Amino acid sequence: MAEFDINILGCGSALPTTRHLATSQIIDLRDKLYMVDCGEGTQVQMRHMRIKFSRLNHIFISHLHGDHCFGLPGLLSTLGMLGRTGELVIHGPKELENYLRPVLTIFCKGLPYEIRINTVDTYQHSLIMEDRSLSVYSIPLKHRIPCCGYLFVEKQKEAHILREMTDFYQVPVRMMQEIKRGADFITEEGEIIPNARLTHPAKPAKRYAYCSDTAFYPNIIPYIEGVDLLYHEATFAECDAARAKETFHSTAKQAAEIAKRAQVKQLVIGHYSARYENLSQLKQEADEIYTDTTLANEGMVISLS
Amino acid sequence: MAEFDINILGCGSALPTTRHLATSQIIDLRDKLYMVDCGEGTQVQMRHMRIKFSRLNHIFISHLHGDHCFGLPGLLSTLGMLGRTGELVIHGPKELENYLRPVLTIFCKGLPYEIRINTVDTYQHSLIMEDRSLSVYSIPLKHRIPCCGYLFVEKQKEAHILREMTDFYQVPVRMMQEIKRGADFITEEGEIIPNARLTHPAKPAKRYAYCSDTAFYPNIIPYIEGVDLLYHEATFAECDAARAKETFHSTAKQAAEIAKRAQVKQLVIGHYSARYENLSQLKQEADEIYTDTTLANEGMVISLS
Numbered sequence: 366m367a368e369f370d371i372n373i374l375g376c377g378s379a380l381p382t383t384r385h386l387a388t389s390q391i392i393d394l395r396d397k398l399y400m401v402d403c404g405e406g407t408q409v410q411m412r413h414m415r416i417k418f419s420r421l422n423h424i425f426i427s428h429l430h431g432d433h434c435f436g437l438p439g440l441l442s443t444l445g446m447l448g449r450t451g452e453l454v455i456h457g458p459k460e461l462e463n464y465l466r467p468v469l470t471i472f473c474k475g476l477p478y479e480i481r482i483n484t485v486d487t488y489q490h491s492l493i494m495e496d497r498s499l500s501v502y503s504i505p506l507k508h509r510i511p512c513c514g515y516l517f518v519e520k521q522k523e524a525h526i527l528r529e530m531t532d533f534y535q536v537p538v539r540m541m542q543e544i545k546r547g548a549d550f551i552t553e554e555g556e557i558i559p560n561a562r563l564t565h566p567a568k569p570a571k572r573y574a575y576c577s578d579t580a581f582y583p584n585i586i587p588y589i590e591g592v593d594l595l596y597h598e599a600t601f602a603e604c605d606a607a608r609a610k611e612t613f614h615s616t617a618k619q620a621a622e623i624a625k626r627a628q629v630k631q632l633v634i635g636h637y638s639a640r641y642e643n644l645s646q647l648k649q650e651a652d653e654i655y656t657d658t659t660l661a662n663e664g665m666v667i668s669l670s
Numbered sequence: 671m672a673e674f675d676i677n678i679l680g681c682g683s684a685l686p687t688t689r690h691l692a693t694s695q696i697i698d699l700r701d702k703l704y705m706v707d708c709g710e711g712t713q714v715q716m717r718h719m720r721i722k723f724s725r726l727n728h729i730f731i732s733h734l735h736g737d738h739c740f741g742l743p744g745l746l747s748t749l750g751m752l753g754r755t756g757e758l759v760i761h762g763p764k765e766l767e768n769y770l771r772p773v774l775t776i777f778c779k780g781l782p783y784e785i786r787i788n789t790v791d792t793y794q795h796s797l798i799m800e801d802r803s804l805s806v807y808s809i810p811l812k813h814r815i816p817c818c819g820y821l822f823v824e825k826q827k828e829a830h831i832l833r834e835m836t837d838f839y840q841v842p843v844r845m846m847q848e849i850k851r852g853a854d855f856i857t858e859e860g861e862i863i864p865n866a867r868l869t870h871p872a873k874p875a876k877r878y879a880y881c882s883d884t885a886f887y888p889n890i891i892p893y894i895e896g897v898d899l900l901y902h903e904a905t906f907a908e909c910d911a912a913r914a915k916e917t918f919h920s921t922a923k924q925a926a927e928i929a930k931r932a933q934v935k936q937l938v939i940g941h942y943s944a945r946y947e948n949l950s951q952l953k954q955e956a957d958e959i960y961t962d963t964t965l966a967n968e969g970m971v972i973s974l975s
Binding site (some may be wrong): 375379380381382383386387405406408409411412413429430431432435436438439440442443445447463464467468474 | 684685686687688692710711713714717718734735736741744747748749751752765768769772773776777792847869875
């Protein structure tokens, strides 16, 4: 079972190339799937990466540019044809509803499942959704249109019971849940057994921040400080910094600057402009600021656990 | 220069697979491109097949099912980003306008070129467009929603002048155009030189019929009789004939039956259901009726000239 994996389905930008696909990622957290962005071709790429359609319950859309959402109509139709019945929630900016409603009306008559659109205020850092494993927060970004990133915060897992110890102290079954959550145990004789002797701590909860598309925007630093992994867009090389500024995108160096200042544990860059056949320049420019940047690529899976 | 080529970009059906892409074809007639249907992923496939975006001026949509038109928003956006200025005409059923208008409003503000939507009456066989090289006619099909095929009829090219003969008879330059079109030449002495001595005939004009999606529908036969190439959908094998009927699709055998009765010169089948990993069964069933059926495949180019 995947503990906390980030699957890169596509990491290109708006213009189609044979090297990269439009943006989409799937976060696989304890076998529940959360999609971020859904560019054209996402559903086919899910097939290529053998990602199960049925485990997907939430889609987060960063902004209404085609390379981040033109895969939605196909994916939503396919989920219907596959006989999905459970609700699907799509989180995204206000305009998402105007985009999807006509598509659903024309193409998805009699869909066997509900689609709920949850409007996200892209200008606020706030809690967007929460379930047993995860909380997701918006990260306001700076782009040409309303746009936000998403911060995926794993919930702390319960500690593992050390069976031989609980047997030894004859801990009753009804106490186990509390002990998993950190309680000490008091024996019939009144002896306090500290939790640390009864359990093995769970791995620390992880955090993943997705930031695309955005200009260089240090305001995001407080939200992403110390995350285990930051995906930051790096559309341009430094020689095209003027173009980056003009189009509200970042250079690889700027992405690295954000990663360094936020002291993130790992940096992955993507959303490459179609103009670069070779991405070594982007990596080199990022590495000068933040050591060992990872270049995203289609099919890449990054495990946080 | 391509004389009359059919490029198969995708020949799968609605459910995504790793083997086939959603439907799209490009007819390359003397280097002008005409697209038929535009499923998700078409623009990326154009890149893979090195098809030039700038030479495309007409798109024909058969019907409003997603696997035949979900690639339009991405393609239309890309054409804008590539700086297109010439008008693009999209021909298709009435519902096309309801689908595209909201998409254009939300995603294509300030597009540098005009998009004209030409509504096609899918229940009529009529002339849809015409230019110097080609006439395109609708072919009414029988599907769950309004749907038509398209018949591409090349215009007869002018005959080739036999230069040594026109020199010998001292044909004046001003006469050449008429002679290319079939006129005889009368010398100053009144001698009639028959056209056949002055020219070499152009190759006969070719016809291509695209018929997808449709139930078995012999009504189309008069429209496609004797065409040089018929693309007919063959979603199902004979064992799934009931499912074909129910969903208004054809079996490979039915496609071959249409091809045989219409005496077409070549048959290509496609629009395969995702359930068939191996298509040899479809070919075999078609071949029993119509010898030497071609199985469409992504990247295939069929030359009619």
